[in-house]
Amino acid sequence: MGGRRVRPGLVLATCCTALFVSSMNAVLINVALPMIRAGLGASATQLQWVVDAYTLMIASLLLATGSMADRFGRKRVFMTGLVLFAAASALCALAPTTAWLIAGRGLQAVGGAMLTPVALSIISATYTDAAARARAIGVWGAVSGVSLGLGPIAGGLLTDAFGWEASFWLNVPVCVAAIVATALFVPESRAPRPRRLDPAGQLLMMVFLAGVVGALIEGPEIGWSSPPVLALAGAAAAGLAVFVVVERRSAEPMVDIRFFGSAPFSASMLIAVAVFTVQGAFLFLMSLLLQGPLGYSASATGALLVPMAVVLALSSPFSGRMVGRRGTRPSLVIGGAGVSLAGLMLALLPADARMWYLLAAFMVLGVGLGFVNPPITTTAVAGLPLSQAGAASGMASASRQVGVALGVAVAGSVAGVDDARLVAASRPVFWLAVALGLVVVVLGVVSTTEWARGTRRRLDALFSA
Template sequence: MCCLSQLTIGIDNSIVNLALPSIRADFSASLTELQWVIDAYQLVLGSLLLLSGALADRFGRRRVFVVGLLGFIAASVLCSAAPTVGTLIASRVLQGAFGALLNPVAISIVAEAYPDPKRRAGAFGAWSSVYGASLALGPLLGGVLVGPFGWRAVFLAPLPLCIAAIAATPVVIPAFAAHRDRRMDIPGQILATAALGTLLFCVIEGASRGWMAVPLLTSASLGAVVGVAFILRERRAPAPLLELRLFRSRALSPGLGISVIGLATTAGFLFLTGLQLQVVRGFSPLQTALCLLPVAAATIVLAPIAGRLTAQRGPRTPLVTAGIGFMAGSGLLILSTPTGPLPLLLLAYLCFGIGFGMVNAPITTVVVAGLPRSRVGVASALSSTARQVGQAVGVAVLGAVATIAADGTVQQGLGTSASTAWTITGIGGVLITLLAIAATTRNRSSARTGLGHPGTNEDAAGRP
């Protein structure tokens, strides 16, 4: 059930990429609007994950899970029936809100079912591997559906998984007791969502409106104020949305950095590649999906291997391999162009698949390293949040690069922006490698400095 929820969320995250050219054609949508079709979902999903965990504790995991599935089905139908691009974006917001109710249940079940750190690392690896595989499979499924059935069909594709999950929920998910006294940090949630929203607004809209435009400057100023207010709120809240003391774990910040950068690199790559192959090279959705087969194959094969490596030897090897994969893929794409030799592009896509296949599984293990068992669920939810935020940022940044380059047409922008975009993803690979070394080195030193270890009864501050 945990993996099924991940599969649903992951497919919906990536399946839309292959439908973007068709959506653009039907609605005469701009690149900016296409970015919002993706990021409206990512933003809401990522910003509500931590609050959803509190909702699951307060009202019962099974109940919240079923409400999330039913709402996700309804929002998906609205997306499929959207008459305008604005309506589609609004429906994607609803999809993200209900999708956020699914992950915390899976996280808490995995955390409670595997108290042993090594077994938990393997479980989180398998759980994360399913999500990685779903992101790779989404474009393939989208390519198969868009050609014969149109872009509206991609929003209905995850519904059979949702229906199966609803049917299996009473059997699979235990009836955990609800904690009615669990407090929810609503002001913190509002501030967090506003801060993320203003950040993405600046990146996405700045490329088309101009970076010095009054709305952009106002949004940036507001975002800075809201971000500071959020930190001050969380330091004083009796039941904070984000426990800032968790960051005393020396591996947490590098782990979250890897989450954001790794998923930003992958999401930006899928967003830009799907558009380039269809708009610049003139490929059909199915041809585009076939070109992305190396990404899917490498991810599906390597994701479970990365999980096993993490459980047996730690996260450094798969994470460094991932960084090298992203660097190699980016380098090959810089040498080529969107209209370059197809074998070279396919080799580059394979390298990106190696990068993503190796990066996703170890992330949660890095994030929870050095934390007590009582904080594993919270840290895992934070890792999922970082994943979603990273995907939103990746689409926003690479989409902004293409928008800036689109002086004449979208096709021109997608072509001339390629070198800059792939340089950014290559830098992402370098940062993942450096952060992986830093995080795993600090893990070893943390054992000597007395930081809490998973499975102990200490909290992140070292108090019992």
């Protein structure tokens, strides 16, 4: 550090700036989708890839970037991520075609994968006192909630005033400011014993995820029995099979397959995928519904989504306190029930739905998502030996992104119809949300039984042997 005094507050502010821009970007793009479709002549399938090129790449790289930062230096990887994110955002804003935009979104995700997990590592390394670290992480969580709340309204205002490109241009000056602050204030740090990189596992995971999501996106467009879709499905199956073999034989695997012997851990992964499938499908589909048959502008769409984000931000800490007092079961049951109820309200959505009905459904969904999110990580971490807490948290984050990608793929299967039929075509997606909410309720109960705790104890014995 060249003798320079570390200022933890400035380090935290810098890291939170990166979190703010990357988190808000995920929400901004959904509000801008109808404008992108109109401006670039994008099909429903291409709109899905605009979103999923980002989420897929993020999900694939989240685990690897943490290991890279531990090995090569957290500040170095963090700055690289900021540069990539800014450059890719500019490329997206300048995109003359949808294919260009999709490629830019994939590159943007490479940078984004170097931001959130690495920034959290920087904060943990900077705040060595446990109480101070807890307060810093609390600020970090609050910034995430604020970014999700501001994202819809900011995206709507920018899109209406300046076009969809403005959502990407916004990232550039914020990233430049964060790059300067990182160079000036963030100290370099590395892990004393970094994990080995697992390029084979990384590649196979990307093949599996891209195959699954690609088949779901392309199937409705070109036919489920078409050669490209069958090839994507086959690649996904082969990628998963080889991944399991490779990871079992690796000394330091990206994903230790033994983790899934713990019922609480496995349940947390399934819950994350289920609930974020609902969230991904909701954000993608509701933007098209609100700005299509329901007749709202982009700004009004953003404003309608803000109450959901506010309720989510308020219910999450309440759920966290409930988890601390009563365990994860009550929060998961309440959250899953909320997701199901919101899905039911949207499945019964009338074509001339009033604003109050939409707001009520969105806020119920906010309660559901807010209650489920905290116990996902808690269940994942509690489901593994303490020494594997970092891996559990990383895999929970990756599972969330996988869920969003699947949700967009499912929602996009009905997005190609005209506005007159879109409300009716959307109903099966919302009935799926009802079912996934009930799955969360069941898993919330099963993962907290004595049988589930027994599988966790057996895993403890396996790792301590």
